[in-house]
Amino acid sequence: MLKVNRYTAMAVFHDLIVAALAWSGAYLLRFNFDLPQNFQSEMWRTLLWVAPLQSLIFWYMGLYRGIWRYASLVDLRRIFVAVLLAAMLIPLGLWMFRVHAIVPRSVLIIDPVLLLLAMGGGRLFYRLWKEQGLFGEIKLQGEPVLVLGAGEAGIGLSKDLARSREWHQVGFLDDDSDKQGRILNGIKVLGKLESLPYWAARLGVSQAIIAMPSSTHQQRKHAIDLANNNGIKALTVPAFDDLLSGRVSVSQLRAVELDDLLGRDPVQMDGAGLHEQLSGKTVLVTGAGGSIGSELCRQIARFSPKTLVLYEAGELALYNMEQELNRAFPQLDVAYLAGDVRDDIRLEQVFAEYKPNVVFHAAAYKHVPLMERHNAWQAVRNNVFGTWRAASCAQRHGVEKFVLISTDKAVNPTNVMGTTKRMAEIVCQGLQRPEGTRFVIVRFGNVLGSNGSVIPKFREQIAKGGPITVTHPEITRFFMSIPEAAQLVMQAGYMGKGGEIFVLDMGEPVKIVDLAKELIRLSGLNEEDIRIEFTGLRPGEKLYEEVLADSEHTLPTPHPKLRIAQARQVAAGELQAMLDWVQIDTPNSDDAVRERLQHWVPEYMPTPNAH
Numbered sequence: 263m264l265k266v267n268r269y270t271a272m273a274v275f276h277d278l279i280v281a282a283l284a285w286s287g288a289y290l291l292r293f294n295f296d297l298p299q300n301f302q303s304e305m306w307r308t309l310l311w312v313a314p315l316q317s318l319i320f321w322y323m324g325l326y327r328g329i330w331r332y333a334s335l336v337d338l339r340r341i342f343v344a345v346l347l348a349a350m351l352i353p354l355g356l357w358m359f360r361v362h363a364i365v366p367r368s369v370l371i372i373d374p375v376l377l378l379l380a381m382g383g384g385r386l387f388y389r390l391w392k393e394q395g396l397f398g399e400i401k402l403q404g405e406p407v408l409v410l411g412a413g414e415a416g417i418g419l420s421k422d423l424a425r426s427r428e429w430h431q432v433g434f435l436d437d438d439s440d441k442q443g444r445i446l447n448g449i450k451v452l453g454k455l456e457s458l459p460y461w462a463a464r465l466g467v468s469q470a471i472i473a474m475p476s477s478t479h480q481q482r483k484h485a486i487d488l489a490n491n492n493g494i495k496a497l498t499v500p501a502f503d504d505l506l507s508g509r510v511s512v513s514q515l516r517a518v519e520l521d522d523l524l525g526r527d528p529v530q531m532d533g534a535g536l537h538e539q540l541s542g543k544t545v546l547v548t549g550a551g552g553s554i555g556s557e558l559c560r561q562i563a564r565f566s567p568k569t570l571v572l573y574e575a576g577e578l579a580l581y582n583m584e585q586e587l588n589r590a591f592p593q594l595d596v597a598y599l600a601g602d603v604r605d606d607i608r609l610e611q612v613f614a615e616y617k618p619n620v621v622f623h624a625a626a627y628k629h630v631p632l633m634e635r636h637n638a639w640q641a642v643r644n645n646v647f648g649t650w651r652a653a654s655c656a657q658r659h660g661v662e663k664f665v666l667i668s669t670d671k672a673v674n675p676t677n678v679m680g681t682t683k684r685m686a687e688i689v690c691q692g693l694q695r696p697e698g699t700r701f702v703i704v705r706f707g708n709v710l711g712s713n714g715s716v717i718p719k720f721r722e723q724i725a726k727g728g729p730i731t732v733t734h735p736e737i738t739r740f741f742m743s744i745p746e747a748a749q750l751v752m753q754a755g756y757m758g759k760g761g762e763i764f765v766l767d768m769g770e771p772v773k774i775v776d777l778a779k780e781l782i783r784l785s786g787l788n789e790e791d792i793r794i795e796f797t798g799l800r801p802g803e804k805l806y807e808e809v810l811a812d813s814e815h816t817l818p819t820p821h822p823k824l825r826i827a828q829a830r831q832v833a834a835g836e837l838q839a840m841l842d843w844v845q846i847d848t849p850n851s852d853d854a855v856r857e858r859l860q861h862w863v864p865e866y867m868p869t870p871n872a873h
Contacts, residue, residue, distance in 0.1 A: 549625030551579025702758030
């Protein structure tokens with residue numbers, strides 16, 4: 263039921279007056295504004311029936327459900343249909359109510375034309391007045407801005423900018439030659455992206471909005487670099503897969519982040535396959551409060567599992583996830599369980615009660631320098647023994663798939679953390695049987711913004727005025743976003759048949775010093791404001807990370823960002839001896855641990871500064 267308020271009443275009154283004027287105007291036009299006396303009385307007599315009848319039809323057709331300020335082509339189409347219906351029903355209505363009057367046929371044709379123009383024009387006039395004023399084309403208030411990208415996102419953003427008092431769009435820039443010189447939403451496409459410096463100088467523009475969410479990462483990065491290199495502040499709209507509404511608004515604008523410069527093209531996921539693996543299933547995530555574990559939980563929740571089980575040793579991290587998921591997925595059945603992956607009794611209890619179908623094992627100690635000194639044995643116990651406990655428990659309880667989150671530091675490792683992750687891989691491969699649980703291993707490098715990564719540390723150092731500390735001018739790392747890593751882990755988990763080590767395509771390595779410089783620039787500062795200091799490599803750290811060991815070979819998969827590594831196999835007797843060692847409760851010294859690690863993982867070569 264339509265609620266009648268003063269705006270609805272005003273709209274009805276407007277259309278009633280317009281209907282009367284259109285009917286009178288049709289008579290005047292029919293007789294060239296020299297209306298005979300007898301037709302004057304006919305006009306007034308029929309008007310008393312025509313105007314109310316048309317108003318009833320307009321109400322019935324839903325013309326008063328919309329808001330004039332947002333009138334669109336949909337509203338114009340509805341008006342057209344309503345006016346056409348009224349034009350057909352008026353002669354019938356006059357006949358049914360026996361209104362004996364002679365109505366010229368031309369009046370019946372002219373009236374709907376005038377009515378359509380008046381009703382549609384009135385709404386358009388009101389929208390123009392509310393959005394841009396009567397002289398919207400020469401709107402000058404607000405900060406002048408150029409929009410880079412004249413596609414659907416750019417045009418949608420342009421419409422929103424027209425209503426903004428903060429911004430004043432002065433043009434589009436787009437590399438599509440078919441669009442250049444055209445007028446879109448009243449704004450001209452001035453030229454190619456490369457002409458940004460020229461138009462910025464000519465029009466006094468100091469800010470540009472990059473509206474290219476469906477373009478490749480390289481195209482977006484080129485636009486960002488073009489703006490930054492010419493002293494123009496760059497803003498951007500969300501990525502394409504974030505625009506769920508299909509509309510871009512001013513409220514979604516944000517400053518360019520490091521992810522925009524280092525990010526990659528969206529991951530193509532097998533939605534049907536993942537639905538088959540996750541929807542209606544019980545999924546358990548260990549280390550669910552960490553960077554990767556928490557993102558896995560967010561991604562898995564979108565596939566509507568029967569139950570999502572979060573297993574986490576840190577109470578605060580578990581609490582934070584509880585607050586977040588309860589808000590984002592209130593209908594989802596989620597279990598928040600505190601527990602350690604080394605605790606076999608707790609694992610048995612959880613697996614027996616919840617009977618998970620799929621397990622993502624993200625629990626691990628990952629910080630290289632911390633694990634290198636004073637904590638080497640704890641790295642072994644958590645990363646190797648904990649993986650064995652969780653994996654063997656999954657096998658006993660008939661879990662369909664067990665996905666181990668590994669690291670590129672497991673390739674030719676030079677530190678304790680990377681070596682223990684390689685041993686965890688060996689454990690999962692050793693547990694693989696022709697039947698039963700399928701163990702899938704996924705290796706990838708650093709993720710942007712993860713707990714303990716350099717980026718939060720650099721941001722904190724910049725906030726304090728510097729300096730930024732980098733270990734070595736030549737140190738490089740692979741980076742990907744946390745959502746991309748989680749999506750590829752899920753994709754690899756679905757594709758895995760058992761025993762494979764999937765390697766994620768990490769793209770090109772990035773120099774950490776270049777990363778620091780980008781963060782300084784994105785903060786609106788320069789290297790004179792924030793110094794960069796080199797502190798030397800930390801224990802267990804190496805200059806370059808490798809994706810695959812020298813002795814390994816890779817096989818392609820149907821997914822362009824996933825390959826399979828053929829790793830060195832370990833004999834069953836050797837695996838059992840390794841498991842016997844990691845079960846020892848007595849602490850081992852760091853040196854003793856390193857010595858034994860070299861025995862179990864011959865490719866492990868400790869760095870000189872590890873001691």
